[in-house]
Amino acid sequence: MSRRPLLILDGVDKRYDSGEISVSALRGIDLVITRGEYVAIMGASGSGKSTLMNILGCLDAPTRGHYMLAGTDVAGLDDTDLAAVRNRFIGFVFQSFNLIPRTSAQRNVELPMVYAGIKPRERAERARAALETVGLGDRAQHKPSELSGGQQQRVAVARAIVTNPAIILADEPTGNLDTKSTGEMLDMLDGLHRSGRTIVLITHEPDVAARASRVVRLSDGRIVSDERQAVRGAA
Template identity: 65%
Template structure:
């Protein structure tokens, strides 16, 4: 697939004939300099943008066949987003922040509480559910963000520079969490500019001027190949 912004002499080729397959349970890191096209790729994978040409399939479903409402439902149910800035609501508790996607999905209050608590337990914050973001460290806030992304049991986790705002200790903590999620079979695509972060993945996709090249990451030595297609 390709992505072009604008027309004629002012056209910007953000992605050039990209061919990327992410298998179910795989951990893929996308690395590149600012302006290389990695954010455009993330937006397409997250159904926030569409390719100018070519197709994007998620779990075998061609996203282009869906209308705006159907794509919104797909994003909420099948894709979990984790951002550099955490994007937590400051005045609400960790539990309420994690519940938010389930509110949009129309899940009952009791069931929301159950699933949000389970997600917080999974990321090691079961005892922090009543804490607000300003009562948590940066690493803990990112764990809340990971729990929020996991609460809908998505097919694909998209992490956009998840360690960009963290110190070295919190970075190590969050990356260990991603390693654990990968071992549990989660499908992860992580965007980063940090080569050391990227090397933990099974595969490293390098984006340069909209063109993709690949190399094997250190994580491939710690995991076995799983079947299925995520994207």
């Protein structure tokens, strides 16, 4: 597998300004993530983890510095191009699942492909296959409220992978799950990693971070450690 840089943050600052108050959420972040890495981002609440994820996911832009995604400086892109890059390269998984209520699992998983302009028939087939991959082939017509938390998060994973993105960004994906569902979620991420996906996982749980091949720690908007570790994922 090639080891080219996929994500490069160079001197990134993020400041939130609201009226009199200014918060420096990220300060001088330099980070290079290569294709196929599985990186856990750790840090206390308020240390800047979600801000970092929003920038990596092109949901927000740095106040200073550069972000290169797959060779493109995203600072130069307008909102339309940014959305296209996001759709092409990135699949998101959030702590709160972020599924559309009163809409079937199947339809939730189809949505990213609607934005990508894929035809209905292919959308349906690919959504079905993604739901099979996460073990929910028999729940395609269920609405989020008819599924357990663990199942809802699996629908979210199916939605994240259905466009075949190179990168999975997961912000505390196990934060609302019980122990069993947490284990299933981490096994799924291991599988995606083995199949060549680049994974960036935000967590404050050491057991969860232990599954990654690299752990980056944030404190007060700065990287305070960056260590590689032996992968301890399920066989």
